[in-house]
Amino acid sequence: ETGVTQTPRHLVMGMTNKKSLKCEQHLGHNAMYWYKQSAKKPLELMFVYSLEERVENNSVPSRFSPECPNSSHLFLHLHTLQPEDSALYLCASSQDGSLARETQYFGPGTRLLVL
């Protein structure tokens, strides 16, 4: 595997379910990100981890819970979601995270549908 991978690629869940999204980066980067992409809206940054430490949390509801066990893996735990949470969830990574000029590389995304 190369680059940034995400599983599952598609997920359908009910509002009472608990599920997790997984992201893995094979680039040797130290920073990882979760974004939400909804139709007709710009990408929204949700969480940032740098060296496994959460450094940014953009007012995301507590029904989304991130976890970064090491610099290569990132999870997004989901529980009691709402239909408006249906979107494409994208993971990204960058070399360091602390440098404003860094390029972020994205995974293919998980298409989430909440019923």
Add this chain to the structure above:
Amino acid sequence: EDQVTQSPEALRLQEGESSSLNCSYTVSGLRGLFWYRQDPGKGPEFLFTLYSAGEEKEKERLKATLTKKESFLHITAPKPEDSATYLCAVHSGAGSYQLTFGKGTKLSVIP
């Protein structure tokens, strides 16, 4: 607050018909401007980073330019495989991890 506006929202071109996409931005100290390409159902694919006004970068049929207020993505003699949504994002402020994205321009190239 950083803002990024992309125009047009959608663009249809005949194969071989050159054109430009626009990205206007308002930031407090630009640290980098990024262009990505996104195919349906996939994650954004990195194209270019521009750091200062006057900078230009090229890749195959694409050329990105940057001024103090906007960036252009020029597409020369496009092919159907260039059809995608093109996203522009800016990075501003020292120590900030935030990339501010525009809504994108959906490009369709008709054979």
